[in-house]
Amino acid sequence: MKKKLLLFLFIPLLSFTAAQAQFSSYGFHERNDFLLASPGAMKFGLYGFDNPALLAYVNQFDLLFQFSDHNGFGEDNRSGLFLAAPGIGFSVLSDQLGPETFRNYSLGLGFGDDRGAFGISYNWNGGDSTLFELKRFVTLGSVSRINRFVSVGSMASFSVDDDDYEVVFDVGVRPFGTPKLALFADYAIPGVAIGEGNWSAGAAIEALPGVRLTGRYLHDIGFTTGLQFSFGRSGVSTQTHLDTGGSHQFNTYGIRLGAMDRNIFDRSTRSNAAYLTLNLRGPMVYQNNRFFDSRNTLAATLETIRDAKEDPRIAGITINTTGMAISPVMIWEIREALQDFRSAGKKVLIYIERGGMSHLHLASVADYVVMDPMGGLMISGYASSSTYLKDLLDHYGIGVDEFREMTHKSAFEAFARSEGSEEDREQRMDLINGYYEVTRADVSRGRNISHEDFDALIDGALGLLPRDLLEAGIVDTLARNTELDDIIRELEDRRMQRISTSDLLANTLPRDDYWGARPQIAVIYAIGGTQTEGGIQARRLARDIRAARNDNNIRAVVLRADSPGGDALASDLVAQELLKTQEEKPVVVSMGNVAASGGYWISMYSDAIVVAPNTVTGSIGVISGWIYDDGLTDRLRLNYEVLSRGESADLMGGPSLPLLGLGLPGRNLTEHERERLIGSMLSLYDDFIEKVAEGRDMSEEEVRAVAEGRVWTGEQAVANGLADEIGSLQFAIDLAREKASLGADEPFELFERPVPQAFDLFSALPVPSIIRARFSQEEAMLADPLVEYLKMRIAQNGQPTVGLPLEYYQLIYELTQPR
Template sequence: MGGLAFGARSFLHDGPDGEVLAWDEYTIGLGGSPRPGYGWGVSYSWSRADEGLASRHERLAMGSIRRSRLFSLGIAWLKDTRVGESMAQADLGIRPFGPRLTLFADATFDRDLRWDHLGTRAWRTGYGIEAHPIRGLAVGAKALNTGEVGVRLSLGAARGSHPGAAVNLDRGGGHGATTYWLETGSPEPDLGLVKSPPRYKEIDLRGPIAYRRYRLFDSRRTLLGTLREIDALAADPGAGGVVLNLSGLAADGAMLWELREQLAGLRASGKKVIVYLDRAGMGQYAFASVADQIWMDPVGELDLRGLVFGRTYLRGALDKLGLGVDEWRFFTYKSAFESLSRESMSAADREQGGALIDDIYEHLAGSVCAARGISREAWDRLVNEQGVLLPREALEAGLVDSLGTFEQARKAARRAAPRATADASSAPLATLFGDPVWEPMAWGDRPQIAVLYALGVCEMEEGIKGRSLAKKIRAAGRDRSVKAIVLRADSPGGDPLPSDLVAREMKEAAKRKPVIVSQGRVAGSGGYWISMYGDSIVASPVTVTGSIGVIGGWIWNQGLGEKLGIAYDHVQRGDHADVGSGMVLPLLGAQIPERALTPRERERMEELIRALYADFVDKVAEGRGLTAEQVDGIGQGRIWSGLRGREIGLVDEIGGLWHSLAIARDAAGIPAGRGIALTEGPSLGLFHFPLPELKLFGVRLGAPRGGGETAAATPPAAAAALELSPAEFEHLRRIALARGLPLLLMEPFEIRDAGQRW
């Protein structure tokens, strides 16, 4: 319920005749925090008491507090509405060495006492100390100006319970009162004396892994949430490890790599990783190979036939339909229009695609061989001679350790032996959120790191939603409580304008605080444009980055209207006003330009494309500290793997989102051991309401999920239908909407692994 709370307490007293008298109090309160480090609250309390005790009261209280890491200052006012009495109190606390030692003082004034008692009864002051000499032990003492003294001791027992006792002495040194309590839900640590058997958390990775979720009716697992879940296990002394179920997992190659890095970090912290799989391709198996023990379903399969890079070419179909195509390609590797203008790969596209798939394959093979102790020759034989392995074959080849169900894997987790070989990890675990023992007790708001997502095509109102994302970056840059920004870029590019809106705000924010870019599956063309001003660019080995180039093209009616019996006519004012105008196809709603461009019009488009490319190159050179000649040498529209991108200066470090957060933390100067808080945005909204889908010619048309969060892959169409991949269909849609204007768009590549699209 946010800042709304309810509390109750009860006191038992010995009556004059030996009877037990009860006094109960109930409180309801509301509080809030208008800005970091500040808080306010208001409460109403009422009581009931047995006859013979103090009369009942009804009290209204309000107060505020200002807290930082070093000090805490609070003021409060209370009024009893039944009798009209009121009081005010101020408290000051100082922690010169962190949360383990607190020095405090307070003062209370009761305005209804006589003024001639000032300094004795109207004012009451006190001072004291509280210390945590060891984990789970708290001791404290307080002295009042009235001569009274109190001492307290609290112990951290198991399961978050904290029993304690306090003894008060009167001004003469005699016993005043003794209080005992049992506190639950306290952030204070326990003594750690009770050793329970290590716990093994179960993580079900079924279904797609998204970046964000809708607030309602969305149960998808998120990448950052899963990374945090694994990190928490590394910091938990009672955790023995994790058991993962990979059945039905749907994640791209970059996400799989990042999760693998996180699990490698978990293993490095001394925890065990157990993985169960039933069906897996090469990418998912490389992910699973991080485990100490791999279980495979007795009726499962491993598909290790390799990786394939390809796309659908539509030139022949467009010719038959009666559509003319003109590709405006002025840069060697910028092949985004090839699927419409050609019937096969160009030599340049084959070169860059082959290099990309080689890099990814080599990385996957190297990871598996190192983790499983398999020679490269043996691995290549499995891939090229067997391809698909049944469970018994996988066991004999040393690819899995046991055959059985997930339930069997779960029960055997404690008996699993740690794998002898270790994996290097770029993911530092149990450090981002501070010391797990003392940080929860620290005062003040934690320094924030803003995690912002640029997902999908570069457009104004969909995909990255350039206008709203730029506003988010601007707000985070100006917010003093945000110490650094991490932008997750996962975009194939698109429109130059939203790309530059985001890039401008990134550049401005970098003047105020560290700005780190974490590249996901793809960050090319416009996706690289929004990345280029980051203080550091971090990518996975399998990220597709670069594609610094500009593309354009033209499709027009070259007989389609005649075949369909559709005609178009118009009037115009302006020599080129009719460029892009033409018939609208029924049902599809697509407009087909009526004519090809004139030589002068085409010449003008070339001028625009080359000018935009020169601007792109100059900005990348500025952002990356390179010369324009160097950028052009690695540009020309060429795509690169994250590994190659680091070698040529497009990427600074190999890592994932978690590593990017660690870089941002260090760059912001946040001290070691101090925890951070993460804020994410832009949000997806309340819920997603899918619109009905229409399928024509094997292409499924429907509303995409907002902000680049795409729905799961559609099921295969009938064998006779042409099924375009989501990337290919989106690519065609972007070209159609561009109406001949230049685009910062990558080619719609698809890397397939056991039928799964990366």
């Protein structure tokens, strides 16, 4: 990294080692007398007119107009118009000398990141450029933000009309690592005449947000004192120029319009003046495709709510739940974020058209709930259903032998039984009760109703009308979405501005408050079954974890696990990388909807496991079974032949089923073969127990007491030692930050992995649905969870696996598919 920073610094010099003449156009200090400080020391300098590399740090369109009063705003004055957008800038500098006006134009580009940037600009002239030997020139610039305390810049300008050139270095030092105080200096070298260079030095103080004072000494020129005052999206500045004897020479003035800047008004006259509009339409995912994907993501939504809490202008949030399709755990996490938002004295208003239990749960956190007069809620409670295929498979001649050695490990019941076991009913009912209790507690507390009234509401939910929900206290008024502004005005007793997420201060303020790369916390998503290539893509995931471990700028790793398990090998690939990472930096696991069996395996090596109260976790156990031809080929009139050498080699052969793309062994196992496979399964179970005991600092006896394949709710897991904290993904990130010793006020960034796909072709293109269905029919069939689950079980025939029943895979499938 240090080599890269040095390369950024010296790039502008590489093109000038052969030049010999002196740069005879305007010198750097004369050309940039509107500068309040050295280019890289304060804000963005002159938007690329000085150092084009600084354009890489511009985050919004901005306009700056400056002018001087050399002659009382009459003749012999200078003015400049500087325009900038992210990565690009255009400037016009006008000098009026008597009747003549000379203009210097500049077009610049900047590229880079917080660590360093490179830029290039081209300057040309208008007017009689021969009068003062004005020349066209190109400037190469670089900025190296070595850390939060030091910024080093360099520029090299060379004439395209002859061999003249000029080289400039500048350095800025922030003793406290913040914009409150910056010391700076620069040195401009005309050609190779190093001893004849001009230099300047000074200080910039940001006493209050957006109020900046500067003082600067320029060798052989004089002194300047400046003031810059920001109003937010506008600002003014002035600078007084004195000669070396202290006599006043002239003043410069500036007016800025466009980009948001720090200011003193957001916490005073503009405080609590706006409501943030948040639209939760559609599904919520963990990562967007890189292009053409507008779905909400969990981390961004939680971060937006926190940013709104910390934005002094925001008095409340309005949330539109129309078309919302978000999983129960994510609903709980969003609700927790909104509860924290309300703790700052800010209001939450939620609008509902139609919905179900998730809408009820989320709405209960609101200060005010609005429902459409023609809307409604289907809130009949929670249910879990399982389909048992044994009789169907028997009918068609497919045999299933379940290797059930753990009381609650029920992953094979769908194929091997006609009804669920008592143990599975028990644990599934615990999960349903857990979901219900979490929702009942939150709704009762949020809407101030008793548990008994909640139960009565759910039991009589069928046929409820909006007016019934109004009378029950679930909603506060019946109105359309178009009436929300009037409702907010009544709540706040004044009209409030409505703003979008992009208008929050966190998304608009300039990034000049922090030099260098911000520390990062890696958030790595393990979503889907534990498979090496499909599902969580364990091999790729292991590489991402390894890369995060080796990146010194990443201070901690958060693994978000949403997986019902599957292959033990894939699970262990991820777990071992986390174990190695844990030895070097903090690792926190955040469990989503399901992180059980193999999903728990990938989570156990961590400094803390954070769960939602309604997370499904545990299932420490191993399951296996044997699916084989038990008359299917006779019914289908299929004939096949297997040639083999080896006692059990024929088990690897058997009929291939046309159209379905599935193959089955031609016979059942012998008792000896079955015993050997069960022995392998029990051996893997012992390994699983041992690893959990190591990762959770428990005895093997303690682990076995909560194992046997039993699933637990998040609350139960915390109580029995399989998890540590109840909290959201945001809570897990905060915990990782704390364990990495990052201060509460120290800025950091999330580094999310894996890299998402570019885009989903059929979702991105305006293809008619009938054509889309025709072309994607095979893909859709292959992606069907039932087909995938059956294929997975046959592919793993006889192998011990660490997975859950089909319904948990369906939950992950629904979570990850676009809608």
